[in-house]
Amino acid sequence: MKPSDVPAPAQSPALSRRIAGLALPALVVLAAEPLYVLVDTAVVGHLGPVPLAAVAIGGTVMSVAAWLGTAAAYGTTGRAARRYGAGDRAAAVAEGVQASWLALVAGAVFALAMQVLAGPISTALAGGANPVADAAGQWLRVAAWGAPGLLLAAAGNGWMRGVQETRRPVRFVLAANVLSALLCPVLVYPAGFGLTGSALANVLAQTVGGGLFGYALVRTAVSLRPRPDLVVAHLAVGRDLLVRGAAFQASFLSATAIAARYGTVQVAAHQIAIQLWFFTALAMDALAIAAQSLVGAALGAGDARAARALARRVVLLGAFAGTAFALLFALGAGVIPSWFSADPGVHEQAMIAWPWFVALQPVAGVVFALDGVFIGAGDLRYLRNMTIGAALGGFLPAIWLGYAFDLGLGGIWAGLAVFMVIRLAALTHRLRSPRWTVLGVPTGRARPPAGPCVGRPSRASGRLGSRE
Numbered sequence: 001m002k003p004s005d006v007p008a009p010a011q012s013p014a015l016s017r018r019i020a021g022l023a024l025p026a027l028v029v030l031a032a033e034p035l036y037v038l039v040d041t042a043v044v045g046h047l048g049p050v051p052l053a054a055v056a057i058g059g060t061v062m063s064v065a066a067w068l069g070t071a072a073a074y075g076t077t078g079r080a081a082r083r084y085g086a087g088d089r090a091a092a093v094a095e096g097v098q099a100s101w102l103a104l105v106a107g108a109v110f111a112l113a114m115q116v117l118a119g120p121i122s123t124a125l126a127g128g129a130n131p132v133a134d135a136a137g138q139w140l141r142v143a144a145w146g147a148p149g150l151l152l153a154a155a156g157n158g159w160m161r162g163v164q165e166t167r168r169p170v171r172f173v174l175a176a177n178v179l180s181a182l183l184c185p186v187l188v189y190p191a192g193f194g195l196t197g198s199a200l201a202n203v204l205a206q207t208v209g210g211g212l213f214g215y216a217l218v219r220t221a222v223s224l225r226p227r228p229d230l231v232v233a234h235l236a237v238g239r240d241l242l243v244r245g246a247a248f249q250a251s252f253l254s255a256t257a258i259a260a261r262y263g264t265v266q267v268a269a270h271q272i273a274i275q276l277w278f279f280t281a282l283a284m285d286a287l288a289i290a291a292q293s294l295v296g297a298a299l300g301a302g303d304a305r306a307a308r309a310l311a312r313r314v315v316l317l318g319a320f321a322g323t324a325f326a327l328l329f330a331l332g333a334g335v336i337p338s339w340f341s342a343d344p345g346v347h348e349q350a351m352i353a354w355p356w357f358v359a360l361q362p363v364a365g366v367v368f369a370l371d372g373v374f375i376g377a378g379d380l381r382y383l384r385n386m387t388i389g390a391a392l393g394g395f396l397p398a399i400w401l402g403y404a405f406d407l408g409l410g411g412i413w414a415g416l417a418v419f420m421v422i423r424l425a426a427l428t429h430r431l432r433s434p435r436w437t438v439l440g441v442p443t444g445r446a447r448p449p450a451g452p453c454v455g456r457p458s459r460a461s462g463r464l465g466s467r468e
Contacts, residue, residue, distance in 0.1 A: 025166035027286035054135035056271035069154030071241035080162020081296030096159025107148030114144035142199035149210025156213025180205030240380035247391035269349030288372025295376035322365020356413035395419035
């Protein structure tokens with residue numbers, strides 16, 4: 001890749017089109033899962049506050065599987081994008097094979113572990129043995145069987161984003177989630193499964209999605225054999241992403257546990273606000289996905305100037321997206337909570353979190369965009385250390401102090417605000433440093449063994465922004 005292949009900073013419309021070409025399909029993929037979760041929340045919410053609180057707890061535990069999936073997808077995208085930017089598509093797909101093996105093993109271990117641990121974990125998060133804990137454990141034991149498919153789909157998304165293939169992931173994710181969204185109300189109500197029907201719909205969606213991505217990999221890869229050298233390299237990348245993710249998990253699990261200790265209506269209201277937060281986060285992560293792929297490809301091709309231009313543009317777009325979400329939710333404050341629960345107490349508690357939720361959207365837009373830039377650049381150690389510092393020095397102390405002083409949901413969301421502001425300051429400081437623009441391809445031999453040609457592009461055809 002030559003510098004002339006990449007839009008110059010002055011060519012901002014062309015640069016924005018490059019980003020949009022990857023971000024818009026990624027938006028569909030990212031939004032499909034949280035949209036289904038919101039549908040699921042609305043369906044279960046009309047069963048009553050106890051089932052809704054149970055899904056809040058069970059869904060928080062299942063987010064551990066999503067955390068593993070995010071690590072698989074993001075780590076694979078960065079590594080595959082560098083290979084692709086260097087002109088070696090076959091090696092980029094080989095990264096996806098190893099990530100998929102790791103995803104299947106991790107998903108199976110998680111599903112089996114939850115058959116034993118679902119009850120104790122739910123009881124701990126619910127503040128003791130009670131109807132909410134019992135319902136959450138029942139939901140979680142069923143939903144956990146979707147983890148292998150969930151993680152396989154995440155790995156598939158990772159390598160496809162790395163090679164800048166955008167169409168098939170959209171079709172796969174939409175097919176799985178539309179099927180599940182249709183089945184969820186049927187299984188919960190007419191079929192009579194109740195809360196368990198929600199978990200079954202989750203399992204179906206995740207298994208179908210994982211199967212579609214697995215089939216695509218089988219059709220594309222030269223070899224499906226596990227490669228110890230690449231597995232080790234993925235584990236090294238995954239280590240930093242998993243430790244970083246652990247900081248997120250500790251923070252959000254603690255927030256849910258504290259909300260549960262305030263009462264059923266509080267945790268139900270927190271579920272509404274936090275699921276909307278996750279929805280907007282994943283929607284705005286579309287820009288982060290584009291940044292991962294394009295920044296990784298630019299650095300893999302040896303062009304730091306293009307990587308910096310992409311970073312600046314994606315930050316501006318992230319701020320715009322966050323502001324748009326803030327306006328949307330500010331206008332819908334009196335209506336949106338009623339979509340998820342008819343309980344007046346839940347509505348009242350949701351309004352405590354709402355001002356924080358709205359005000360943090362522009363900050364989140366910039367933070368999530370910069371996360372994508374640095375993941376694409378492979379600057380994972382900095383992201384890991386910064387996130388741990390923000391969680392241990394900001395989020396967790398703030399929310400537990402809020403609990404000690406009985407500040408309710410306002411204390412939890414103030415803690416989230418501290419967390420986001422610390423991350424914003426640290427990421428913008430890093431952006432000004434030259435240390436993240438490391439050129440070249442990742443370590444670990446990625447060349448696949450000799451076999452049928454899968455199409456190795458020339459350096460020109462593998463350039464930034466090329467279409468599959």
